[in-house]
Amino acid sequence: MTTDHRSQPRPVTLEHVARAAGVSRATVSRVINGEATVDPRLRKLVEEAITQTRYVPNRAARSLVTRRTDSVALVVSEQEQRDITGPFIGRIFTDPYFGRVAGGLLDVLRPRGVQVVLMLADDEASRAQLLGYLQQGHVDGVVLISSHAADPLPGLLAGTTLPAVLAGRPQAAATASLTYVDSDQVAGARLAADHLTSIGRRRLGTIAGPQDMPVAQERLAGFRGALEERGLREVAVAEGDFTQASGGDGIRALLARRPDLDGVFVASDLMALGAVTMLHRLGKRVPEDVAVVGFDDSSSALASDPPLTTVRQPVEEMAAEMARLLLRQIAGGSTDDGDGADGGDGAAPERPSSSVLFRPALVVRGSA
Incomplete structure (x- = not known):
């Protein structure tokens, strides 16, 4: 038995996609390669044409070239x-x-x-x-x-x-x-400080992350700096390691140093979840006795009871x-x-200098 190869469908190429989208072959190539310079309208046309034609890039040929x-x-x-x-x-x-x-x-x-x-x-x-x-x-x-x-x-x-x-x-x-x-880690921590002081909390503490980590350093500096601007220089600090268990240990340490603690900024939601759990065990109400603000807006924020007020980084x-x-x-x-x-000549790509800094936002829930 012989197979009639003429009856087999030919693979869809870039030319087919380009004709379906009404654009040039080069534009289709740029979209597939993820280039950011493609006009969004043309990108949408090409993506719709790729779906319509069921185009699959020839990865083997591409890899060879x-x-x-x-x-x-x-x-x-x-x-x-x-x-x-x-x-x-x-x-x-x-x-x-x-x-x-x-x-x-x-x-x-x-x-x-x-x-x-x-x-x-x-x-x-x-x-x-x-x-x-x-x-x-x-x-x-x-x-x-x-x-x-x-x-x-x-x-x-x-x-x-x-x-x-x-x-x-x-x-x-x-x-x-x-x-x-x-x-912007510093700006995010300042949002936490602004919120705690705006709801009348003055006897404040923080559970910071490990201080050999720049992100933890920046969050601690941002929180302290915002409070100092309001004349609140006595801030109790405990250091955690971004785990839930360390959040529980951290809140114990803060209460031992400052039993009248009424507000705490915790440098991650996972640690904040541990802190809230421990506060309940110690007979403290959240937020009535101690208000808690986390950082990240992760799944841990919603797992907390009450749900965490937190600084969202997207x-x-x-x-x-x-x-x-x-x-x-x-x-x-x-x-x-x-x-x-x-295709290209295989030269090593240049690293662009452009980088991106996102702005955090405060998400208010039940813990503060």
Whole structure:
């Protein structure tokens, strides 16, 4: 039995999509490559045409020409030998922040056929192994979550030509070339201070994050600075580690130092959930006795009883912006359309200097 290949449907190409959308082939290519310079109206036409024609990019041909893998790494880097509750990998999957980042990345990358590879590094050996893997071309770029000022990985990445976007502002001069996305942590903490004082709370404390982490330093500085402007310089401080258990321990420590505490700013919702739970156990009413404000507006805020008043940083939107910035860097290295007809020369992409800072917002619920 022979097969009549003439009866088999021919694959849909960029030309088919371009004709369906009424645009040029080059415009279709730019949309598929995630370039930010495409007019939104034309982008919508192309995306509708892709759906209509059921176009599937020729990933094999594209990879041969561009040497791109259509995958990016989400790298979570943790400082070595931190005294923190639970194993590293366990914390990754229980902290709402990481899931929100992954969701925001996938919203942008998945429709473009780009896969996300989760990679973890928590000591010198794993960082060296990870850097070797990245430099061997297994992924097209990196989104890096690195929380500690002493972490060498951002500096190591900055010394390569690999497209990379950092979650959070770089802390060292050696990493200044890295593109980043962050929210204004100081401004967010000031919102918490403004709210607590506006509802008449004066005997205040805070459960800060680990002070070797720039994000925790900025939130503590913002809270203290706003209170000092109001003449409130005596602020009780306990340090947690962004886990729920440390929030409970932190509120115990604050009450031991200041039994008349009537308001507390907690540097993450997960810690705030632990603080509220412990306050209930100690016979304290929330918010009547102690008002609580968290930070993040994560799922932990709604799991609390009462639901947390919190400072919202739009993590999903921030992650989506990280993905767009990374795609822009990757596209800078090649403009191939994926059909193997013509493409870039494989040169290393230049890192754009543009970075994005999001503004936080206060979400008022029942805890304060």
